[in-house]
Amino acid sequence: MWALQYTPKVVLSANDALFAEVSSCLRLWGGFRKLSKRLDEEACTFDLAQASWGPNPFAGLCLSHADVRGARTATLASVLDGLPVECLVDTNAVLPTLNQLGCYTLGHLRALPRAGLSRRFGRTVLDALDRAYGTLKAAHSWVLPPDSFTTSLELPQRVDNAGALLFAAKRLVLALCGWLAARQAGVTAITFGWLYDTMRARDVEAEGELVVRTATATRDPAYLMRLLGEHLDRTVLKGPVNTVKLGAAQLDAIPHPDGVLFPDKVKEGEAFEQCIEVIRARLGASSILVSALQDDARVGHLQRWDEDSGTTRMALDIPPRWPQPTWMFREPLRLLVRGNRPLYQGPLELLAGPHRVNNGWWDCHRQGGDGWQRRDYWLARSPSAGNLWIYRELRSPAEGDWFLHGVFS
Structure with missing residues (x-):
């Protein structure tokens, strides 16, 4: 399963070996050197003894048994000729006889007459030799990923x-x-x-x-x-x-x-x-909060912070008719009044309003809250503080008093 991320052509052999055909995907992984380095780093996790490269899997298997890193097609025959004969699979049973004949390397084995080698040992040794040198092709059953993991x-x-x-x-x-x-x-x-x-x-x-x-x-x-x-x-x-x-x-x-073959954006x-x-x-899950917009006319109740559950948040279909302040006070600030005009760093000029809010009667039972609101909001201008969001209270006991609720940047 690990090797399938690099190539779809993976084979598990009966010799405790893993074959992976990577010649068709070298460009995808940045070339032979980068792919080889990455495979070596991850192979240690799976306790793989040796990784070798060859033009065909059986040549690579012989090279791995001899702790040889790899060989190219042009030099494959000369490299294999110098390997011990025990590196070839399917030769364990006839290895003592081959040693008695003075056959210690694959080059010695290849120099023997093929007809006599076939009569004495059968086709098994010859086929293994031909597959390693690439003169006999072999069909493979590629590993298919299961439906579940x-x-x-x-x-x-x-x-x-x-x-x-x-x-x-x-x-x-x-x-x-x-x-x-x-x-x-x-x-x-x-x-x-x-x-x-x-x-x-x-x-x-x-x-x-x-x-x-x-x-x-x-x-x-x-x-x-x-x-x-x-x-x-x-x-x-x-x-x-x-x-x-x-x-x-x-x-x-x-x-x-x-949707393109080579993306250039992350x-x-x-x-x-x-x-x-x-x-x-x-x-913990409670450490991540997301804002949820509420269909509420009260400025301080337009947004609520909840734990992130991954559900879609409600959006307001109709934008507010009145401008909303950039910054809101946690607690509204009571304003001084002189001559029926609210003061904040000087007399305030009422630019737009009133915008009446009479909402939240269902929250009037809350202790210490501002549930039921009856207010007239105004957009005001201070000569020193700029544009402000103020309101006049219409409910007892503060009826008629002015408060500063927010400021505009």
Whole structure:
């Protein structure tokens, strides 16, 4: 599954080897050197012993057995001729006889008469030799990604700390991202679980699980590992763990960013949404608040802050007829009045109004609130403070008093 993100042509052989045909996708990964470096870095996670390159998979297998990095087509025969004969698959049974004949390298084996070699050892050795040198083609059954993804990994030793499970999770996450790339999809939710050891307490369940959600569909292993790490840092294990498992809970297609073959723009907002998910995982769901517009004539009640649930917020269909202040006071400021004119850094000039608000009677029972409002709002101008948003109270006990509620930038 891990290798499928680099090429759709992957084969698992009977010799504990993984074959991946990458010649058709080298440009996609920036060339041979970059792809080779990336594969080497990730192969360590899967305990792969040796990675080698060759014009065909069987030549690469021979090179890996001899700890040779690789060989090109032009130099393949000369490189293989110098390898020990035991590097060739299917020769273990006849290896003592070949050594008695003085045949120690593949070059020695290739120099033997083919007819006599076939009569003595059958076609198995000759076919293996021809496949390694590329003179005999072989058909492969490519690995197909399954419809769903779930995998598990048995730990080499019991783990008591949830944070230590992240190291074992890396192998599972890389396999998941390979499967997602083959499916051209991303995850919006994954399940990471663990099985407790039989030495656990009697009141502890057999397994535990946590669900990790993402803001957008992704198959970025670094982001998934970071998000999973934040969740595991807040998790307390109830006993020793001996097995971890990973599954794709929710999938979503990842369309091409702009419908062109080679995009030159990064999707806007993606990094911000990932940052929000990390904050939510670290501080909890209540740490992320979003503003929700309300269909309310009271200026202080037009917006409400709720926990982000991912639902669509209501938008006002009709814009307000009156200008809204840029900044509002938490508590309205009572104004002085002289000659029936409110004062704030000098006499105020009433520019527009009144805009009457008579609303919120259902909230009049709230203690210490400004639920039921009966006010006349005015747009006023101060010679020093600029444009202001003031109102005159129409309800007792402050009826007739003037208040400053907001300012315009």
